[in-house]
Structures are given as structure tokens and as C-alpha cells.
Amino acid sequence: MEMNREDLTVRDKLIYHAMTGVCTPNFMKHLYLSWTKDPFYSIEEIVNSCVPMSNETKQQKLKMALETAYRKMSFEELNELYRIKDIQILTILDNSYPEGWLNSYLPPVVVFCAGNIRLLEQPCLSVVGSRSPTPYGKAVLNEMIPPLVAEGITLVSGLAKGIDQMVHSSSIANGGATIGIIGSGLDVTYPRENAALQRQMMAEQLVMSEYPLGSKPERFHFPMRNRLIANLSLATLVIEATESSGSLITANLALQENRDVYAVPGNITSRLSVGTNQLIKAGAACVLSATDVLEEMKTQ
Structure with missing residues (x-):
């Protein structure tokens, strides 16, 4: 054979x-x-x-x-x-392969890329959160993104609904760089409402996937995708998350790989703050502003 x-x-x-x-x-x-x-x-x-x-x-x-x-x-x-289709291919054997992935337990051996692959050379911060953020979560994100991109931080997220979509859109609107890591082939958009954003990012920013063309967004792809988000960056920032959310999975994957995790505290009566408050209680850095995030990143 x-x-x-x-x-x-x-x-x-x-x-x-x-x-x-x-x-x-x-x-x-x-x-x-x-x-x-x-x-x-x-x-x-x-x-x-x-x-x-x-x-x-x-x-x-x-x-x-x-x-x-x-x-x-x-x-x-x-x-x-x-x-x-103008898709670049990055492998674990390449000199430009990200160090964060190389030093992880299950590094992606081959990654398909569309856009500006040089964004991987910049310091990255993963930002994740709820697919249905509250007005508080949206306000926090809108306040934090501009100072982060102004400092040359590339923001990484998963091109999902809610916080992910806002991270990418706000980064672009503020003249910053952003990377989306998805759980399907680069020719597939999920969710569909992000189709225009994904096309824009594939042309001007960077979208990456471990899965080949034609791959559907299978449920089991997303926990695997989350490890790539967690390990690519210096740290992961969680803005809002329920107790059993994908954002919390990403944060826990980051912790398992000895990456820093930052969490924005929230109202103790809100279910979308349960995950972030638990992370802080477990030792994640409590951040109240972009300045806090930048100070934490400087210590690494």
C-alpha cells in the first residue's frame, strides 16, 4: 500500500x-x-x-x-x-512555523493559509468570548481593542459569532492586524453571516485552517481548532464565557500548555461571567483594561 x-x-x-x-x-x-x-x-x-x-x-x-x-x-x-485558489501551505518543517505551536503537545503538522502569512511574525494575543455577548461584554471589547492594536498586537480568534466576530471586525476598523483560525476548509464559511468578513480577512489579513478544502464544520473540529488558537499566542484573553463554553475550553487548553490566561471579571449574577470569574478564582490574571493586558504581556 x-x-x-x-x-x-x-x-x-x-x-x-x-x-x-x-x-x-x-x-x-x-x-x-x-x-x-x-x-x-x-x-x-x-x-x-x-x-x-x-x-x-x-x-x-x-x-x-x-x-x-x-x-x-x-x-x-x-x-x-x-x-x-492562492492558498499557502505552512508545515511544521518550515522555518516560519510559529514557535508556540512547535512547543505544544499536538502541533498542527500542516496548516492551510489565506492572506498575509507574515502576520505570524508579530506578537499575538488570542481573544475569545461568548457567541451571544451582553452589552457589557461588547463595551469591554470596544474599549480594549483600539489600544491593543495600536501597540502592534495581532489579535487571534475563531471567526465565530459574537466576540470572535467583533475581535476581527474591530481590529480591522482600528487599522490593526487579525488572524482567524477556523474549523472547516478555507472555502467554507461558518457561520454564514461571517462570509463577507472571512473573504475580507483572506484578502487583507490571515485566515488559517488545519482542514483541507471542502471540509465541513464538523462539531469535533472545534475543540481541535481551539488548541491552535490557544497555542499560537503569547496569552489568551477571555471576555465573557459560560461555565461550559468553548471559550473556557480554549482558556483551559492555554493553561495546560503553560500559556498565560487573562480574564475580564463580570457580574456574579450573570451566567456569561461564570466562566471568567472562575478563571480568575483559579489563578488567571484579572484584567480591567487594555493597559492591564499590555503590562501582563510585557512580563513574559
């Missing part, structure tokens, strides 16, 4: 497998570790070493999925498709 081109470099083989859409982030990491150890390992050997022999059914399913993908389109055809 071999892919259709034996003469590809390790980098190109990794890109090809990411483009197929059948390899999970964990399996992509296994491919990377295997081929950097021995570039001549066969796919069959790699699958066998990744999936326990006791789970022969899973092994066969993965092998069949890969074989089907190889027959569907060659590396050259896929590569041309991405070139036509």
Missing part, C-alpha cells in the same frame, strides 16, 4: 496527506514523527505502528480511506488546486 508518488519529499508527503482530509491531527503527527525518523517508512508500516494490532478493523478502514484518496487525486492535481 503506497501513495502514488515515491519521489516526493517528506514535506510534500505530509502536505498530500493533509490535503486528502482522511488523516486526523493525531495521525498527521504520527506521519511526521515516522517520516522524520525514516523517510522510507511505508504507509502500511506507519498505519500498523499507529493503530494497535488488536484493532485490525480500524487499521483496514484507514488503509482503505487512504487508498481511495490516492486514486481520487494526485499530489500534483491537489497542489495545483490550492495554487489556483
Whole structure:
């Protein structure tokens, strides 16, 4: 069982497998570790070493999925498709790969990028919050964004509803830089109301995804996407979050990777402040202004 081109470099083989859409982030990491150890390992050997022999059914399913993908389109055809759509490809083997991802437990092996990839060279701050922010949350964000972008901080979020959308839009409106990391292919918009914003960011800012073209916004993509948001930046700022929100998941992922987390306190009677107040109680930095955020970032 071999892919259709034996003469590809390790980098190109990794890109090809990411483009197929059948390899999970964990399996992509296994491919990377295997081929950097021995570039001549066969796919069959790699699958066998990744999936326990006791789970022969899973092994066969993965092998069949890969074989089907190889027959569907060659590396050259896929590569041309991405070139036509002006999508850049960043891999863990590249010098420009972000240090934050490199030093994380499950780094993305291949990331698809549309826009200004040089934004990754600037100091980044992830900003997350509720999809249905209160007037308080909106006011906090509108007050904090301008001073942060004025200091050259690139703001990272997930192009979702609510706080995410406001982070990106406000950054652009204030002449700043922003990066969106999404849980679908770059040719898919979710939610649909962010279609114009995503197109603008792909042209003028930066939108990134671990998932190849055509990938739908599956529910299980978003926790994986959140680890990329958390690990790309120096720190994560949480503005409003319920007790079991995706924003809190992102914050906890940041904490697990020894990243700083800042939280804006809120009304103790508001469900959207439960998550942020719990973070502060657990040791997250309590920030009341953009000045607080900048001072915290300077200590790193």
C-alpha cells in the first residue's frame, strides 16, 4: 500500500496527506514523527505502528480511506488546486512555523493559509468570548481593542459569532492586524453571516485552517481548532464565557500548555461571567483594561 508518488519529499508527503482530509491531527503527527525518523517508512508500516494490532478493523478502514484518496487525486492535481485558489501551505518543517505551536503537545503538522502569512511574525494575543455577548461584554471589547492594536498586537480568534466576530471586525476598523483560525476548509464559511468578513480577512489579513478544502464544520473540529488558537499566542484573553463554553475550553487548553490566561471579571449574577470569574478564582490574571493586558504581556 503506497501513495502514488515515491519521489516526493517528506514535506510534500505530509502536505498530500493533509490535503486528502482522511488523516486526523493525531495521525498527521504520527506521519511526521515516522517520516522524520525514516523517510522510507511505508504507509502500511506507519498505519500498523499507529493503530494497535488488536484493532485490525480500524487499521483496514484507514488503509482503505487512504487508498481511495490516492486514486481520487494526485499530489500534483491537489497542489495545483490550492495554487489556483492562492492558498499557502505552512508545515511544521518550515522555518516560519510559529514557535508556540512547535512547543505544544499536538502541533498542527500542516496548516492551510489565506492572506498575509507574515502576520505570524508579530506578537499575538488570542481573544475569545461568548457567541451571544451582553452589552457589557461588547463595551469591554470596544474599549480594549483600539489600544491593543495600536501597540502592534495581532489579535487571534475563531471567526465565530459574537466576540470572535467583533475581535476581527474591530481590529480591522482600528487599522490593526487579525488572524482567524477556523474549523472547516478555507472555502467554507461558518457561520454564514461571517462570509463577507472571512473573504475580507483572506484578502487583507490571515485566515488559517488545519482542514483541507471542502471540509465541513464538523462539531469535533472545534475543540481541535481551539488548541491552535490557544497555542499560537503569547496569552489568551477571555471576555465573557459560560461555565461550559468553548471559550473556557480554549482558556483551559492555554493553561495546560503553560500559556498565560487573562480574564475580564463580570457580574456574579450573570451566567456569561461564570466562566471568567472562575478563571480568575483559579489563578488567571484579572484584567480591567487594555493597559492591564499590555503590562501582563510585557512580563513574559
